[in-house]
Amino acid sequence: MSDTSPGATAGAGVIPRYSETVYAQTAAVGDQATSHDSLGFKLYVEALARFLRAPATRAPFTLSIEGPWGCGKSSFMLQLKNEIKAKSPGAVAIDFNAWKYDKQEELWAAFALTVTRSLRRSTPLLRRGFGDVKLYVSRLKGLTEAAGLVVKCLLWLVLAAAFALGIRWSLHASYSERFAIAQKAVGDTLSTSKAERSSESTQTPPPLRG
16 A cells, blocks of 8 residues: 655655555574474484494494485484483584585695594693693604704703792792892893993094095
């Protein structure tokens, strides 16, 4: 029904206005994965989780969850991950979105990086440190790099020992001792700067050439 108010008549360059009200409603179902089973996935999720956790199941193998868009594949995967974690707390589930990458080289590199980072984050701190050291040592080539690693370790140990001794001394030294050392350090710095300025002022200027 068109608006018949003044100025609303159709003409050259005038767009007619309408008084009919239009209502818009958002979708009732969101496009986000949910852990709430509203599609009857529970039986399949539990069966697949038991299969994955079975002692007779051996890697490597691949499972494909297929279906048309919007049928709940992401929700199925989320519920499967939660089921496995609930029954096997030590299991590691890694999420990887392949749709973000166009080229095959980028896809494989991103996949490998995602897997390694996820496994590293799920590893305890001490075991992670030993793993990093083992990986670094395995990458060494020849005696030269091995000797360089030994020298670096010794330097780090010396620095750590000096730092620990400095902290221990600062905790046990008296105020007068700390003040005397700080005063001596400041005096040495000032005397060094004065000596440098005096040496610069006493330098003979180069002869003028006319």
